[in-house]
Amino acid sequence: MTDHEVLSTWRELSARHAAIVSDLERELQERHELGVSEFEVLDRLVDGVCLSADGKFRVQELAAGVHLSQSALSRLIARLEKAGFVLRSMCADDRRGVFVTLTDAGRVRHSEALPTQRRVLRAHLAATPQG
Template identity: 60%
Template structure:
């Protein structure tokens, strides 16, 4: 391994550790704070947000598959996450009549309100955690 490769490796590792630290700190803070105050995990919020963003164009309705492309979860994890949101009344599942294998996930009114309540905290955590130097967690 040449010195140049070694230096490049060291840079890569440093960048990766930086990314890991920011991710851990932010994800942990989001999970804790959104969980405490709104009963939402980081990924639950993410799904609500994607649905909320589709509100104008698609009436807050997305197929599970479309959500899967946006959120970094396995298909099974996403399915169960939607189940939890559904149980809490934040979203509804609807059959997709064009393709009856598909399932629409629809943001409920309660879900929309919960999202709007939680959003300022979410942004505050991002601001605090992504801008400043990382606090530790977990």
């Protein structure tokens, strides 16, 4: 692969990412008052309910898949808690850790926003060359 090919691949990737994030941000914000990262975290929590015994997650476990720093994630969860979408609770076995659990309101909001996300992603990614 030549440098020129690498570069154009990178620009393509970058442009595509920017376009999708921008659309997602606008749509999720306007329709559901959710940021992209906020949605992503709710999404992970929903996804993972089946995996985890009780639907509880260490903050750390959420970090995987959400491309944010530890501090950003901490504050993001604080925002979600303030909005009533998640609860934070101490975990008994390791009292440094914090469990994050979805509330009903969080589940509802996520299920409302999910079709919006799917629609935007489909519009950008379905049936395209690199799709």
